[in-house]
Amino acid sequence: MKIEGSEAVPERPSVARFYVCGSQPPRLTSALFLAERIHLALVDLSDGSSIFTGCDSSRKPLQGHGHAYIFCECDPGRDERGEITNATVYARLGFGPRERAALESLSRIWGPGDLEVELGLQKLGRPEDFRGCALLGKSRSWVSRTPFLSTRHPKRTRAGAAKLDASGLQIGSPEHDLLRLLGEAGFPRPVQVERVRGTMLGGQEVPWHAFLRHRERGEGRPAADGAGYGFRIEFPEAVSGPVAAGWGAHFGMGGFEVVVPK
Secondary structure (H helix, E strand, O other): OEEEOOEEEOOOOOEEEEEEEOOOOOEHHHHHHHHHHHHHHHHHHOOOOHHHHOEOOOOOEOOOOOOOEEEEEOOHHHOOOOEOOEEEEEOOOOOOHHHHHHHHHOOEEEEOOOEEEEEEEEEEEOHHHHOOOOOOOEEEEEEEOOOEOOOOOOOEOOOOOEOEOOOOOEOOOHHHHHHHHHHHOOOOOOOEEEEEOEEEEOOEEEEHHHOOOOOOOOOOOOOOOOOOEEEEEEEEEEEEOOOEOOOOHHHOOOEEEEOOOO
16 A cells, blocks of 8 residues: 555556467467567557557657566466466556556457457456466566567677676676666576576477567567577575566566476
8 A cells, every 4th residue: 555645545556467268379489479469459448558558658668667568378277288378467657547447448369360369357456466476476586488588799809709797797698688687677686597498388398499589560679689598597585576578578578487396
């Protein structure tokens, strides 16, 4: 609750989580495609709310990443083919009446390639209301669920040697860029960063290059090399999700989930 004067004012909801249904929902490898379609639908339903467009009235990009992130998820309990089972919209700035009306109206997404899915709103709330969701949990340990797309190129000297920072990481490498972007997002610097080759879908490990990594529409600076990377990271203390970074993060790329102890 926020206290204004003598009255308690409920905080705006910042999370909308949906069930994804249909005869054949897309696999998680097509998360970028479905997230982009959800984005277009919400922009239309909200009559261009800046929370969904990510731009102000003059079409200038908003600063601070307070606008909406759209994540696609694959529930391990329903992971027979690696299909998308849920979609989550998160905005740190919260959803006002205009945005809530758009979210509550969102029920169907369609597009090229016979895409047609039904969306059912599970709940509107705050991240702490969804502790059973690996995307929105709280933990020290997190692992990539969708590929991290670096925004910078690795730096080298004229002699071809890697340029290193004070910690020994190559400047501009995927690891270096991940740490930089997590810091800009307000997360503490991880104490451990380890690459992982892929994620489990349908009982098999799927490599990052199997994921769609290019947007169908929209503008913005593209990923540095187009390749996807994954990491297992550990923070010095538990942090609350969502944790996402890199190119396309607002469309579900670079998303992490809580590591479930074995």
